[in-house]
Amino acid sequence: MTVVSEQSRTWQGALKVVDSQRAIRFGWWYVAEYRLRNLMKWISAVIAFGIGNPVLYLASIGFGVGSLVNHHGNGLGPDGVPYLTFLAPALLATAAIQSTFEEVTFPTMHGLKWENVYYAMTATAVTPNQIATGVMVVAFLRGLFTTIIYWVVLAIAGAFHSPTALLAIPAGMIAGVSFAAVMLALTLRFIDSQNFLASIGRFVITPLFMFSGTFFPLSAIPIWLRWIGWISPLWHATDLGRVLMYGRAVPGWLVATHAIYLVVLGAVAFIIAQRQITKKMTK
Amino acid sequence: MNETPTGTDAMIVATGLRKTYDDFTAVDGIDFTVTRGESFGLLGPNGAGKSTTMRMIACTSQRTGGTLEILGRDTDHHGPWIRAHLGVVPQQDNLDRELTVTENLYIYGRYFGLGKKFINAKVEELLEFAQLTEKRDAKVDSLSGGMKRRLTIARALINEPEILMLDEPTTGLDPQARHILWDRLFRLKEMGVTLIITTHYMDEAEQLCDRLVVMDKGKFMAEGTPAGLIQQHCSREVIEVRFGSERNAEVADQIRDLAVRLEILPDRILMYTDDGERDLARMVERGLHPITSLVRRSSLEDVFLRLTGRSLVD
CATH class of the missing domain: 3.30.70 (Alpha-Beta Plaits)
Known part of the structure; x- marks a missing residue:
């Protein structure tokens, strides 16, 4: 050992200072912790967006379109419930998807392309897989946060008529997490292409929003457009939400399909995302 | 202190280490051993294979052939464990610009699973070491190049690494900033921290390295102390x-x-x-x-x- 100088009395060395088992086990949580800390800097924007978005949709579609639809059906919309009630599960699932989408795409671009902060993480005990997990955990938390705000706004607006309305939150969140995993895998795959994020917004998010049985039952559109709904996590979650919330009449096999589709899609996408990020970060 | 199973003070042992990408050989069979407290330099022109060697040591790149053991463990199977005991200063700063100086240090300490109390005390020590105490609440964006570099080095010390890896630590800095950095690195060396440094500044290598290798086209061309190399080749x-x-x-x-x-x-x-x-x-x-x-x-x-x-x- 070399002579230890004055300032270094406390220097014990990493073998003593670091609890390597803990570092290895909880790397995913430290990544999440970092993202949450970053998010807290924008918390007012997250809340404002969380409240502002539903209020806008409520005012225009819920009340505006809703009054037309309800007028047409003697005070009731599709499925024999008020239009706002019909719309609520779709809006919740959309909010979940929108917020988890933002939480997996932008941080990943930030981490691997714009600022390289993910490379700083993998210089520690953290692994690329744990980064993917941590990002998904925060996407889940942010999605949940946004969805709950949305739910409260909808409740105040009178969209819910039974306690089962709470179940629309988990239904929406399954879609949020599942879609986030898909987006994470896609972001990692196309991270070097210039217009990836803008294209996703235009060519994926918007059509999903339009054709997933959001504003009208999927059966109302021509059969050759319905496939968008069938592959869309949003439709599966919306339909599931309607079943859980107000008991929409849907065959049992279809309810099971909704749940299985979302879980399998999310799981497969997450495995692919982990492979992508490991490949990208360990050249 | 020494937990290497071989019972020696070998921190890094590489034999026949190779790394190839498709049709390109970045590192072509190198052998070296770095012992505790040593300051080891990798010199070479751009593309010589220095950074690839560094990445393999830092367990973020898998070797194609040969063996590589750090702190007595194989890099292929103990990546996270090895990295938990290293400090890495990358060629390009990858600090988080949205966070402050203190937050950057804090969050990095968390990646090693270190506790709040330990990190907070360590952060004070490192701010002083890096002469950044006055900038503690500044956003990283507002720092000069030299300050960012010192912060990156301070960050790499948060876990009291057994080995500190520095990839071209002073490239792009003005002479004043370089000399301050050398002084800090020299102190670490005095404290017994093992240093691995890549550089293409010869004065830097002479200042900091006990032993160095000259690398070119993935191979070691020469190895020795700075003075020994001059004597031998000039x-x-x-x-x-x-x-x-x-x-x-x-x-x-x-x-x-x-x-x-x-x-x-x-x-x-x-x-x-x-x-x-x-x-x-x-x-x-x-x-x-x-x-x-x-x-x-x-x-x-x-x-x-x-x-x-x-x-x-x-």
């Missing part, structure tokens, strides 16, 4: 003379016998000799009067250029 002194670019080549033949080795460059002639003043006087005795002349000690740069050539590699 004469004691160098005379640099200029006769004007047209005459250099013509004069060269008349002075070839005076030097151990002669190098004719477009703008000047380099004469490698053991006694520069003596041989310069002999040259003048022959009636050769250079436009300018300079006698100096041989440096690591002479060794480097001799071993890796003068052509541009970019």
Whole structure:
């Protein structure tokens, strides 16, 4: 050992200072912790967006379109419930998807392309897989946060008529997490292409929003457009939400399909995302 | 203190280490051992394989062949464990610009699973060490290049690493910032931290490294102490003379016998000799009067250029 100088009395060395088992086990949580800390800097924007978005949709579609639809059906919309009630599960699932989408795409671009902060993480005990997990955990938390705000706004607006309305939150969140995993895998795959994020917004998010049985039952559109709904996590979650919330009449096999589709899609996408990020970060 | 199973103080042991990408060989079978407290330098031109070697040591790149053990463990199977005990200063700063100086240090400590109390005390110590105490609440964006570099180094020390890896630590810094950094690194060395440094600044290598290797095209060209390498690959002194670019080549033949080795460059002639003043006087005795002349000690740069050539590699 070399002579230890004055300032270094406390220097014990990493073998003593670091609890390597803990570092290895909880790397995913430290990544999440970092993202949450970053998010807290924008918390007012997250809340404002969380409240502002539903209020806008409520005012225009819920009340505006809703009054037309309800007028047409003697005070009731599709499925024999008020239009706002019909719309609520779709809006919740959309909010979940929108917020988890933002939480997996932008941080990943930030981490691997714009600022390289993910490379700083993998210089520690953290692994690329744990980064993917941590990002998904925060996407889940942010999605949940946004969805709950949305739910409260909808409740105040009178969209819910039974306690089962709470179940629309988990239904929406399954879609949020599942879609986030898909987006994470896609972001990692196309991270070097210039217009990836803008294209996703235009060519994926918007059509999903339009054709997933959001504003009208999927059966109302021509059969050759319905496939968008069938592959869309949003439709599966919306339909599931309607079943859980107000008991929409849907065959049992279809309810099971909704749940299985979302879980399998999310799981497969997450495995692919982990492979992508490991490949990208360990050249 | 020493937990390496071999019972020696070997921190890094590499044998026949190789890394190939498709049709390109980045590292072509290198052997080296770094012992505790040593300061080991990797010198080489761009593309020599230094950074790839660093990435393999830092377990963020899997080797293609050979063996590599760090702190007694295989890098292929114990990546996270090894990294938990290393400090890495990358070539390009990857600090989080949205966070403050203190937050950058704090969050990095968390990646090692360190507790709040430990990190907070350590952050104070490191802010002082990096001379950033006054900037503690500043956003990273507002720091100068030298400050960012010092912060990156401070960050790499948060877990009290057994080995600190520095990939071109002072590239792009002004002389003042470089000297401050060298001083900090020298202190770490005194504290017994093992340093692995890549650089293409020879003065930096001479300042910081106990032992170094010159790397080119994925291979080690030479290995030794800075002084030893000069002795082994170069004469004691160098005379640099200029006769004007047209005459250099013509004069060269008349002075070839005076030097151990002669190098004719477009703008000047380099004469490698053991006694520069003596041989310069002999040259003048022959009636050769250079436009300018300079006698100096041989440096690591002479060794480097001799071993890796003068052509541009970019």
